[in-house]
Amino acid sequence: MQSNMPDIADTAPALQSGKLDWVGMADIELPFIFESRDLAAINVNAKARAFVNLHKEDAKGIHMSRLFLALDTLSTEQQVNPLTIAQALDTFISSHEGLSDQAKIEFKFELPLRRKSLLSGKAGWKSYPLTIEAKIDRGVLSFELSLDVTYSSTCPCSAALARQLIQQAFAEKFSGQTLNHEHVLNWLGSTDGIVATPHSQRSIANVKVKLASNITEFDILSLIDTLEGELKTPVQAAVKREDEQEFARLNGQNLMFCEDAARKIKAVLEDAQYADYWLQINHYESLHAHDAVAIAVKGIDGGYQP
Ligand SMILES: Nc1nc2c(ncn2[C@@H]2O[C@H](COP(=O)(O)OP(=O)(O)OP(=O)(O)O)[C@@H](O)[C@H]2O)c(=O)[nH]1
Structure with a gap:
């Protein structure tokens, strides 16, 4: 059936010749089963972006359906981990022989995790916005994770x-x-005694890390635990009064400007020896109508820019 149909991508002349850096699809709905170390495989609803480069200057276009179907295989026949993502990238390239030698996949989704309360022994769901970007560039594979961690920051001033x-x-x-x-x-114990309280604010650490290309599994939980453990005041899921009191104590004992939070996160990312990292700390001020922001990168040649 297909062979009788016109195939524009293969046969039509390009209106204008030239190489393109990325061609593909954005905002693809893609439910899949996600795997990461120490977590039960979990169904997530991702939005995907899928791209190849187009280095053949006179080719009309790429074959979108081949990228789409490779993602569909990932969604319906496999579980998503670094190995299956690498396979999909390989399929992107092998299905575009002569057209492409670079491929990129981006998955954006919320990862729901069970999180324990501070003292009461309860637990609840908390969702972490996560983006995974994987790329093959002339045979070299790379992975990048972006994650948001929400916490409370109390102003030291x-x-x-x-x-x-x-x-x-x-x-x-x-x-x-x-x-x-x-x-x-x-x-x-009266409001006359504690006549003033410091302001605190909901704050978000945006963190991006570059992973080693030979990883066989993601380890999102340990990254989240490391970041939250360092910040000390992540927003909570299940909260009873003893948890709320402990949260108040932790806030009082971990006063921080956005600079403090940025330096803490920078130090743990250095210790974790990521190939590269980028971070942005956002304190959504309750004193001001504007936000306090700090940004840092590892600072390697050709790496992330602040
Ligand atoms: N390349 C390209 N394709 C587009 C675009 N917009 C929509 N498409 C559609 O993507 C569809 C899939 O293209 P192909 O992958 O070449 O489909 P196909 O020819 O059935 O698949 P193959 O036989 O594997 O080549 C086509 O129907 C195109 O019309 C675009 O901007 N660029």
Whole structure:
């Protein structure tokens, strides 16, 4: 049937000759089963982008359906991991012999994880926005992961100013008095005692890491655990009162500017020895209507730019 049909991509002349860096499809709906170390294989609903280069200058176009069907195989017959993504990339190239020697796949999806509460032993779902980009460039495979981690940041400046007000209130309340333990304790437990509270804000760390090309599995959980463990105040799923109190304690003991968060994340990414990394810290201010932002990269030649 197909052989009787006109095949424009193969036979029609290009309107204008020239090489193209990437040609393909964006925003493809692609449910698949995702695999990553220490996680049960999980169904996710990804949006995919799929591309090859077009280095044959006079070819009319690439064969979109071949990319689409290779992704469909990944979605329906395989589980998604570095090995199957590499196979799909190989199929992109082998199905475009003479046209392409580079291929790229991008998957964007939310990864739902069970997260434990701080103290109460409860658990709940929390979703992490994740993008996986895989590329073959003239035979060289590379993987990149982008991840957002949401956390709470309490302003150290605001905390110091609030403490000063609390000290002033104490000085006024108890000046010239012999301190009575119970009286002071009760006063500290009142809103008059803690007369000011520092502001904190929902904050997001956007992190991008370049993975080794020979990986056989993703390890998203350990990256998330490392980032959240360093920040100390990730947003919570299940929260009972003891968890909320612990969260308040952790916020009070981990005051941070966006610079502090950026340096902490930079240090753990350095330790983890990623081939390259890029990070952007966003503190969505509650004091200001604008945000506080810090950006850092590993700083290698030809690597990510800030
Ligand atoms: N290359 C290209 N194809 C497009 C574009 N927009 C839509 N398509 C369609 O993508 C469809 C699939 O193209 P091919 O992969 O060449 O389809 P095919 O010829 O049936 O498949 P093969 O026999 O494997 O070549 C065609 O029907 C095109 O019309 C575009 O901008 N560029």
